[in-house]
Amino acid sequence: MNRDSRQETIFIGDIHGQAETLKALLEALGWKQRDGRLRGPGNAQLVFVGDLIDRGPSSRETVDIVRELIEHDNARCVLGNHEYNAVQYHTPDPERPGQYLREHSDKNFEQHEAFLEDYAHDPTGLKDTLAWFRTLPVAIEGDGWRCVHACWDDREIEKLTGQDDAWYLGEDRWIAAAQPGQPEYRAIEILTKGPEWKLPKDASFLDKGNHRRTKARVQWWQPNPTTFREALRMPTTPEGLELDKPFPERLEGYHPDAPPVFFGHYWLTGEILPERPNAACIDYSAGKGDRLVAYRHRGEQRLLSGRFFAQPVI
Numbered sequence: 001m002n003r004d005s006r007q008e009t010i011f012i013g014d015i016h017g018q019a020e021t022l023k024a025l026l027e028a029l030g031w032k033q034r035d036g037r038l039r040g041p042g043n044a045q046l047v048f049v050g051d052l053i054d055r056g057p058s059s060r061e062t063v064d065i066v067r068e069l070i071e072h073d074n075a076r077c078v079l080g081n082h083e084y085n086a087v088q089y090h091t092p093d094p095e096r097p098g099q100y101l102r103e104h105s106d107k108n109f110e111q112h113e114a115f116l117e118d119y120a121h122d123p124t125g126l127k128d129t130l131a132w133f134r135t136l137p138v139a140i141e142g143d144g145w146r147c148v149h150a151c152w153d154d155r156e157i158e159k160l161t162g163q164d165d166a167w168y169l170g171e172d173r174w175i176a177a178a179q180p181g182q183p184e185y186r187a188i189e190i191l192t193k194g195p196e197w198k199l200p201k202d203a204s205f206l207d208k209g210n211h212r213r214t215k216a217r218v219q220w221w222q223p224n225p226t227t228f229r230e231a232l233r234m235p236t237t238p239e240g241l242e243l244d245k246p247f248p249e250r251l252e253g254y255h256p257d258a259p260p261v262f263f264g265h266y267w268l269t270g271e272i273l274p275e276r277p278n279a280a281c282i283d284y285s286a287g288k289g290d291r292l293v294a295y296r297h298r299g300e301q302r303l304l305s306g307r308f309f310a311q312p313v314i
Contacts, residue, residue, distance in 0.1 A: 008044040009145060009297045011262040011280075014080065015048070016287030017056025017114055018313055022065060025292050025311035038065070040074060047140070049264035050080025050149040050192070053115045055287035060118035063129055079136040079169070080149045081192040081265070086115060087133050088178055090126075101178035107211070134174065137166035138191050141259070144299055150194035150265040151220050152254065156187040194265060195220055197232060197249075203240035208267060208288070217266065221279040223253035233266060254279050260303055262295060272310055274303040282308075289313045 010029060015022050030041035040046070048066055053059035069075035088102035089112055102108060109116075119126035139148040139157050142165060146152055160167040169177055169188065177184040196215040204214050216232040225231035229243035231251060237243075254261060256278065264283035272293055274280045280303050286292040291310040295303070 007143075007298075008042070009047055009142065010044060011047045011049060011145075011147065011282055011295045011297060013049055013282035013284060013293045014051035014264040014286060015056070015062050015292060016051055016054055016082070017059040017062055018286045018292060019056070019058035019061035019065060020314045021286060021292045021311055022062060024314055025294060025309070028311060029294065029296070029309065037072060038069060038074070046075035047142070047147050047262070048075065048077035049147060049262060049282060050078045050136070051082045051264055051283070051287075052077070052080065053086060054082045054111055055114055057114065058118070059115040060125075060129070063132075067132060076140060076147075077136055078140055078147055078149050079133065079138050079192060082111075082115075083133040083136060084177075084188060084192050086112060087130050087174065090130055091174065091178075093178075094175065101175065107209075134169075134171065137163075137168050138188070139167045141165050144259055144301065145297055146259050146261040148261065148263050149192045150263060151190050152258075152261045152263070153190050153195075153220070156190045159183045159187040192265075194218065199238065199241060203238050205234045205236045205238040208235050218251065219275075220251070221254040221261075221275050222251070223256060223276075225251055225253070235267065260297070260301060262297075272308045273305050277302045279303075280308075284310065286313050 031038050046069060052062045052066055066075060066077055070077060085102055089100060091101045093099045093101050138160055157167050161170040173184045176182040177188045179185055195218040197218050199214050199216055204212050207213050216234045219231060219233050222230055225247055227244050228241060228247050231247040258278060260278045262280050262282060266281050266283055267285045268281055268283055269285055269290060272284060280295055282293045282295055284291045284293045291312050294309045296307045
């Protein structure tokens, strides 16, 4: 059987409210308006890696596009940390009257400002959107592929509620997910935000928001990294850390024989390539005006650079 005759699954990276760019990407991939809604070529299916909202100018329109595609069985979407954070930002903390599970700090307000503005005069629409976010799976395992927002970790996925080929944060577990020490908290931290590693004393770096960080994201897809450079991902050169020094822990990484996994979250730039033969980050910083990236998967178990498609942000 010719692999190109197999169903095409198109994975789409973090959109962050760039609705016009999303529409341009879908059109370039063959998705057209027919009979009043978007329809794709053949039996192609879309899978979104989460972070539909925040930063860009059109969070609400982005959500509406993705919801409609899902409602017509043309797409699926996993929960991103921005959707998770939005829910917690609006969920009262039962242990702290007047407070919310996600603190209403200046920093958090700044992160959600674009999303909040889109619903400023429609509290009913906001409530409906937040309820929809709560229905999104955290991880999906399809026919020869996997999808999660930030990190595929079997041990953390097992803590969630499994249903068919997907895993969810159950309706009654969102409060626990905001409480450090609870199994749900660690699962959401790892799966939607990625594992982090505490830097050695006095080492730090500035993140994309110019905030100083003392923890760095682990490149969990790398098998057995030997140096800090191989093990960690940081957007700027860290102060007080020699990247080529030996990394002090053993990290197994994503198994080379596991199904291809697609994820976002890491704000990549530069040349678009798989991270590993069976691991692809498709977040190329659309939220900062770079590119919205898709991968057209046709069953291959070793990912191909020619299957990526990039749409510059409009």
